[in-house]
Amino acid sequence: xxxxxxxxxxxxxxxxxxxxxxxxxxxxxxxxxxxxxxxxxxxxxxxxxxxxxxxxxxxxxxxxxxxxxxxxxxxxxxxxxxxxxxxxxxxxxxxxxxxxxxxxxxxxxxxxxxxxxxxxxxxxxxxxxxxxxxxxxxxxxxxxxxxxxxxxxxxxxxxxxxxxxxxxxxxxxxxxxxxxxxxxxxxxxxxxxxxxxxxxxxxxxxxxxxxxxxxxxxxxxxxxxxxxxxxxxxxxxxxxxxxxxxxxxxxxxxxxxxxxxxxxxxxxxxxxxxxxxxxxxxxxxxxxxxxxxxxxxxxxxxxxxxxxxxxxxxxxxxxxxxxxxxxxxxxxxxxxxxxxxxxxxxxxxxxxxxxxxxxxxxxxxxxxxxxxxxxxxxxxxxxxxxxxxxxxxxxxxxxxxxxxxxxxxxxxxxxxxxxxxxxxxxxxxxxxxxxxxxxxxxxxxxxxxxxxxxxxxxxxxxxxxxxxxxxxxxxxxxxxxxxxxxxxxxxxxxxxxxxxxxxxxxx
Amino acid sequence: xxxxxxxxxxxxxxxxxxxxxxxxxxxxxxxxxxxxxxxxxxxxxxxxxxxxxxxxxxxxxxxxxxxxxxxxxxxxxxxxxxxxxxxxxxxxxxxxxxxxxxxxxxxxxxxxxxxxxxxxxxxxxxxxxxxxxxxxxxxxxxxxxxxxxxxxxxxxxxxxxxxxxxxxxxxxxxxxxxxxxxxxxxxxxxxxxxxxxxxxxxxxxxxxxxxxxxxxxxxxxxxxxxxxxxxxxxxxxxxxxxxxxxxxxxxxxxxxxxxxxxxxxxxxxxxxxxxxxxxxxxxxxxxxxxxxxxxxxxxxxxxxxxxxxxxxxxxxx
Numbered sequence: 001x002x003x004x005x006x007x008x009x010x011x012x013x014x015x016x017x018x019x020x021x022x023x024x025x026x027x028x029x030x031x032x033x034x035x036x037x038x039x040x041x042x043x044x045x046x047x048x049x050x051x052x053x054x055x056x057x058x059x060x061x062x063x064x065x066x067x068x069x070x071x072x073x074x075x076x077x078x079x080x081x082x083x084x085x086x087x088x089x090x091x092x093x094x095x096x097x098x099x100x101x102x103x104x105x106x107x108x109x110x111x112x113x114x115x116x117x118x119x120x121x122x123x124x125x126x127x128x129x130x131x132x133x134x135x136x137x138x139x140x141x142x143x144x145x146x147x148x149x150x151x152x153x154x155x156x157x158x159x160x161x162x163x164x165x166x167x168x169x170x171x172x173x174x175x176x177x178x179x180x181x182x183x184x185x186x187x188x189x190x191x192x193x194x195x196x197x198x199x200x201x202x203x204x205x206x207x208x209x210x211x212x213x214x215x216x217x218x219x220x221x222x223x224x225x226x227x228x229x230x231x232x233x234x235x236x237x238x239x240x241x242x243x244x245x246x247x248x249x250x251x252x253x254x255x256x257x258x259x260x261x262x263x264x265x266x267x268x269x270x271x272x273x274x275x276x277x278x279x280x281x282x283x284x285x286x287x288x289x290x291x292x293x294x295x296x297x298x299x300x301x302x303x304x305x306x307x308x309x310x311x312x313x314x315x316x317x318x319x320x321x322x323x324x325x326x327x328x329x330x331x332x333x334x335x336x337x338x339x340x341x342x343x344x345x346x347x348x349x350x351x352x353x354x355x356x357x358x359x360x361x362x363x364x365x366x367x368x369x370x371x372x373x374x375x376x377x378x379x380x381x382x383x384x385x386x387x388x389x390x391x392x393x394x395x396x397x398x399x400x401x402x403x404x405x406x407x408x409x410x411x412x413x414x415x416x417x418x419x420x421x422x423x424x425x426x427x428x429x430x431x432x433x434x435x436x437x438x439x440x441x442x443x444x445x446x447x448x449x450x451x452x453x454x455x456x457x458x459x460x461x462x463x464x465x466x467x468x469x470x471x472x473x474x475x476x477x478x479x480x481x482x483x484x485x486x487x488x489x490x491x492x493x494x495x496x497x498x499x500x501x502x503x504x505x506x507x
Numbered sequence: 508x509x510x511x512x513x514x515x516x517x518x519x520x521x522x523x524x525x526x527x528x529x530x531x532x533x534x535x536x537x538x539x540x541x542x543x544x545x546x547x548x549x550x551x552x553x554x555x556x557x558x559x560x561x562x563x564x565x566x567x568x569x570x571x572x573x574x575x576x577x578x579x580x581x582x583x584x585x586x587x588x589x590x591x592x593x594x595x596x597x598x599x600x601x602x603x604x605x606x607x608x609x610x611x612x613x614x615x616x617x618x619x620x621x622x623x624x625x626x627x628x629x630x631x632x633x634x635x636x637x638x639x640x641x642x643x644x645x646x647x648x649x650x651x652x653x654x655x656x657x658x659x660x661x662x663x664x665x666x667x668x669x670x671x672x673x674x675x676x677x678x679x680x681x682x683x684x685x686x687x688x689x690x691x692x693x694x695x696x697x698x699x700x701x702x703x704x705x706x707x708x709x710x711x712x713x714x715x716x717x718x719x720x721x722x723x724x725x726x727x728x729x730x731x732x733x734x735x736x737x738x739x740x741x742x743x744x745x746x747x748x749x750x751x752x753x754x755x756x757x758x759x760x761x762x763x764x765x766x767x768x769x770x771x772x773x774x775x776x777x778x779x780x781x782x783x784x785x786x787x788x789x790x791x792x793x794x795x796x797x798x799x800x801x802x803x804x805x806x807x808x809x810x811x812x813x814x815x816x817x818x819x820x821x822x823x824x
Contacts, residue, residue, distance in 0.1 A: 365689035
């Protein structure tokens with residue numbers, strides 16, 4: 001049987017550095033093929049070569065459904081060749097309807113003067129119905145849940161391929177990290193339905209459990225090379241982690257529990273449009289996790305405590321002073337040594353087009369203003385020390401932030417706040433899009449800070465991360481704290497069960 | 508020589524090429540000290556305007572009203588000094604304050620009501636132009652006090668009229684603030700990542716307002732210098748400086764400090780563009796070519812600066 005996709009000898013060099021080095025793999029018709037690897041392992045570059053965004057080095061061979069495809073792939077041609085992409089941001093227009101989003105390629109491509117909306121509506125309804133998806137084609141994308149949006153994006157990708165005359169290959173680039181489990185199940189059902197119709201799916205994810213669940217085979221990239229392709233019906237989690245990391249993973253030790261630590265921050269009656277009054281205390285040197293299902297309100301807490309979003313009520317007592325949260329501003333927060341690492345790295349956390357050194361020392365610039373001028377040499381030297389301390393790779397702070405992989409960019413931005421020795425560090429999904437190996441380094445950096453007395457609040461929907469990192473975890477539901485887990489209860493499964501309202505005591 | 512070094516000095520090389528080219532095409536006419544001395548002084552208002560623009564541009568805002576502010580400042584001096592008989596110094600101070608006020612009005616709508624700067628400053632540009640026409644009856648006011656004329660073009664230093672040294676002074680101040688103070692870095696972050704800046708506690712609104720007010724004040728200084736060069740207040744021609752000033756600001760961002768708006772790049776660009784226009788004019792090319800030249804220069808400058816930044820942007824993950 002001819003492979004749906006066969007890739008041989010794919011290399012890509014960026015200014016002397018090999019992002020991809022002789023990559024080869026095959027995807028069979030009707031197969032779900034997993035693609036895993038660190039940030040910086042070459043996954044993103046591979047996807048961009050397939051999409052025609054990057055030109056590969058000479059010598060690469062790609063065949064799709066037995067046809068040789070000239071490399072570099074002509075930009076915009078991938079769809080005609082039977083390839084379709086669903087990126088993490090889904091590429092939907094939120095202000096337009098499901099119908100318009102589903103049919104946009106057809107409507108704009110066909111060069112018609114008149115759009116027959118009746119026929120379009122029927123085509124959209126039929127496409128959704130074919131996959132048993134109960135979404136109103138007239139609904140606005142913005143009004144749908146994230147899970148439903150992902151389904152629409154995948155249906156669209158499948159529909160777009162019907163004109164290519166091939167069964168098609170859909171590349172799903174990390175579609176799941178924001179989805180609650182129930183939505184992931186529906187997404188997986190749709191993927192199974194899609195491959196049952198003869199199409200193939202390349203499924204990219206950091207989540208090994210998901211890879212084991214949905215894929216037939218998985219290819220692991222490491223440092224731009226194929227570390228191995230495994231049959232996921234037989235592979236174990238540990239085997240895959242070994243392939244990703246290339247060495248056995250060492251978990252950071254949990255701080256020895258020494259009873260209740262002195263309080264660093266006390267939050268009382270925190271309210272906003274979603275939270276109905278949350279009270280909790282974070283101890284000095286403690287890592288307090290908060291989690292819950294999407295919409296439970298936990299994801300609001302970090303931004304409210306920092307003043308990034310406005311609370312409607314509540315106070316935070318830090319260092320003996322009670323500050324009203326309805327009047328909190330980022331500037332006031334920073335002056336009380338509260339720091340926030342937002343989830344959205346590209347938009348809210350760092351500026352990709354500026355050097356890592358400038359990003360790192362933005363909150364601490366005044367210190368480098370000596371004798372009437374900014375000591376730029378000293379600034380870069382101090383940034384280099386920070387890069388070394390927090391194991392940033394490459395350790396060159398004069399590079400632009402966008403030149404670093406996701407994990408290393410996050411270490412740069414963590415270093416930016418740890419440098420001012422915060423009393424309270426607020427983390428919002430701190431390892432989103434960060435690979436397994438870098439995660440350990442991010443955790444190590446957080447541990448270094450707590451050893452110096454920094455209190456850490458970690459808002460995360462990654463239960464494994466909470467279990468690895470936190471001393472205690474608070475579970476939110478419907479705007480309130482409903483459970484607190486600590487000690488032996490701090491496992492991924494306990495946390496998940498608590499989020500879904502499972503009985504923790506009985507578990 | 509690395510690509511970076513080439514890029515840093517490409518603009519100066521291009522300017523040199525233009526000078527040599529016209530020097531050969533116009534022997535004994537173009538390459539004279541008088542020609543350049545006049546150009547350095549007469550383009551001082553345009554250069555100041557380009558410097559005014561790079562301040563809000565660095566912080567991510569456009570100031571399209573800066574050209575109109577030039578005419579407003581000239582006209583305030585004309586009306587106060589000539590029509591109302593004020594001494595020249597208070598007239599100049601009121602003109603500068605007027606420029607700052609324009610910036611404050613821009614900031615009020617841009618920052619407080621979150622209206623895009625392009626729309627706000629396009630509106631205020633028209634408002635100010637109308638105001639100037641009303642103040643002046645759309646005619647030039649001549650006879651400005653010799654005190655100002657003396658301070659601007661009454662003497663020379665190293666063979667160039669004083670006007671040019673106001674450009675250097677503002678250039679040095681901006682260079683220092685943008686490159687050597689924490690404020691300059693904050694400005695850059697406000698321009699490149701507004702949310703990032705807000706979330707480290709930078710008063711983004713204050714910084715943007717400050718930039719717009721500074722831009723208004725420097726544009727007003729440009730108008731003061733212009734009035735001093737002419738000895739008169741011209742209600743129209745300040746507007747013609749806006750486009751070449753934008754072209755110079757963007758062209759300057761491709762060089763000296765590639766990828767960032769910077770004062771030396773902007774100043775060199777102003778003189779680069781005016782060398783081209785002066786040369787073309789000496790070759791007897793008609794006036795309308797100036798507009799084509801300036802428009803093409805802006806388009807080319809923006810494209811180049813996009814290429815400089817775009818190429819440096821690499822993939823995040």
